[in-house]
Amino acid sequence: MEHMITKGILVGVGSSGKVHMAFSNGRLLALKSSCSSCYSSLQKEEEILHSLGHCPDIVDCFGGYSTQEGNGVLVYNLVLEYAPVGSLESLMIRRKSGLLESEVQRFTRMIVRGLRDVHKEGFVHCDLKVDNILVFHSENGGHKVKIADFGHAKRSGREEFSGALGSQHTSDDTPPECSGNGESEAPKDIWSLGCMVVEMFTGKPAWMNCKDVNELAVRMVSWRQVPKVLGNISEDAKDFLRRCLEKDPTERWTAERLLSHTFITQVPASEVPASQ
Numbered sequence: 001m002e003h004m005i006t007k008g009i010l011v012g013v014g015s016s017g018k019v020h021m022a023f024s025n026g027r028l029l030a031l032k033s034s035c036s037s038c039y040s041s042l043q044k045e046e047e048i049l050h051s052l053g054h055c056p057d058i059v060d061c062f063g064g065y066s067t068q069e070g071n072g073v074l075v076y077n078l079v080l081e082y083a084p085v086g087s088l089e090s091l092m093i094r095r096k097s098g099l100l101e102s103e104v105q106r107f108t109r110m111i112v113r114g115l116r117d118v119h120k121e122g123f124v125h126c127d128l129k130v131d132n133i134l135v136f137h138s139e140n141g142g143h144k145v146k147i148a149d150f151g152h153a154k155r156s157g158r159e160e161f162s163g164a165l166g167s168q169h170t171s172d173d174t175p176p177e178c179s180g181n182g183e184s185e186a187p188k189d190i191w192s193l194g195c196m197v198v199e200m201f202t203g204k205p206a207w208m209n210c211k212d213v214n215e216l217a218v219r220m221v222s223w224r225q226v227p228k229v230l231g232n233i234s235e236d237a238k239d240f241l242r243r244c245l246e247k248d249p250t251e252r253w254t255a256e257r258l259l260s261h262t263f264i265t266q267v268p269a270s271e272v273p274a275s276q
Helices: 036-052 088-095 101-120 186-202 213-222 235-244
Strands: 006-014 017-024 027-035 061-068 074-081 133-137 143-147
Touching (some): 017 074, 036 074, 101 235
Antiparallel strands (some): 006 017, 027 074, 133 143
């Protein structure tokens, strides 16, 4: 496969490698490359995406291959679908604001559909955030989104792929049950989804007022706080957030159940034209 790929400009740098624009037979692609400690992470990401198969709400993977750099370093390259609009985070940064509720509804429905497929196949994403949601142009002139970056994903009930998200990992999307004990199961993804919905509405992280991860852990574990439900959104949106941000993970709605919630079943028929 490597002989068919031409690497282009660097378009991003993440925790598990660098992403370049790439070309193959005139087709625009993304090439995610990594060496050393993250080499196996890309291979595991490829295995997970292969297990998931083609899902319209999950980024497509076209395989991987190894190359050797000029200094003799072995590099693994993962060939992925290219997102011309970038990440959901970059879209909101360019707009300098949150999204319209109709957009939040549409994007959320796509993400929940993707999560339903991930969880149905027995995986947990473990790192769901706006930076790992890619944005594409849709057929009717608007935008559509897909879940990407499965480098930290794992099999449900096992810790095989979750090394980077163990007990030392506390981020602004970490639910109360995970802070301090490293547990990462499907309800964690739902909590992260709720935090993303807050961020889509406001353009700001759900826990932006925490000065550091230690304060975040105290708020969630000791105080059992959840992000405030916004006041200037619909009642359906508020209820959807409550279902995602339920403190008790056993009471948190599953992705399958969320697909029946009126917040995303009653999405407006027309789509906001893509402006960026």
